[in-house]
Amino acid sequence: xxxxxxxxxxxxxxxxxxxxxxxxxxxxxxxxxxxxxxxxxxxxxxxxxxxxxxxxxxxxxxxxxxxxxxxxxxxxxxxxxxxxxxxxxxxxxxxxxxxxxxxxxxxxxxxxxxxxxxxxxxxxxxxxxxxxxxxxxxxxxxxxxxxxxxxxxxxxxxx
Ligand SMILES: [Zn+2]
Numbered sequence: 001x002x003x004x005x006x007x008x009x010x011x012x013x014x015x016x017x018x019x020x021x022x023x024x025x026x027x028x029x030x031x032x033x034x035x036x037x038x039x040x041x042x043x044x045x046x047x048x049x050x051x052x053x054x055x056x057x058x059x060x061x062x063x064x065x066x067x068x069x070x071x072x073x074x075x076x077x078x079x080x081x082x083x084x085x086x087x088x089x090x091x092x093x094x095x096x097x098x099x100x101x102x103x104x105x106x107x108x109x110x111x112x113x114x115x116x117x118x119x120x121x122x123x124x125x126x127x128x129x130x131x132x133x134x135x136x137x138x139x140x141x142x143x144x145x146x147x148x149x150x151x152x153x154x155x156x157x158x159x
Pocket of ligand 1: 099100101102103152154
């Protein structure tokens with residue numbers, strides 16, 4: 001696929017997804033552009049990225065946008081990401097997966113490039129130690145995420 005045809009596909013995706021019966025045109029376009037950025041990062045066509053369109057920038061505290069990316073060569077393989085606020089275009093994506101301690105779905109790795117995802121796929125989440133100190137490979141969003149079970153030793157409820 002040429003760069004021009006990939007660019008046309010991305011433009012088409014944003015245009016098609018900028019109207020939605022329930023959310024404003026501007027917010028829908030912001031969500032679509034975040035999906036296009038994730039697709040570019042992963043090297044896939046944006047049609048393989050499905051944003052959760054229930055996302056609302058009006059709800060406080062702000063809940064991150066969730067994006068589901070399916071592998072075009074292996075559609076059963078879905079990667080789920082969060083993005084804190086599609087209004088901003090320079091935030092990292094976070095790969096979502098089960099907390100090794102409580103199994104809640106939380107951000108496990110900060111993904112700014114395809115190589116970051118490669119590190120996670122090669123190494124997986126670092127084992128969590130008994131001393132409660134989080135290994136540095138985990139993002140700050142890991143222990144701040146309120147999805148952890150209330151008894152999870154790695155949930156920083158004050159974070
Ligand atoms: Zn947990």
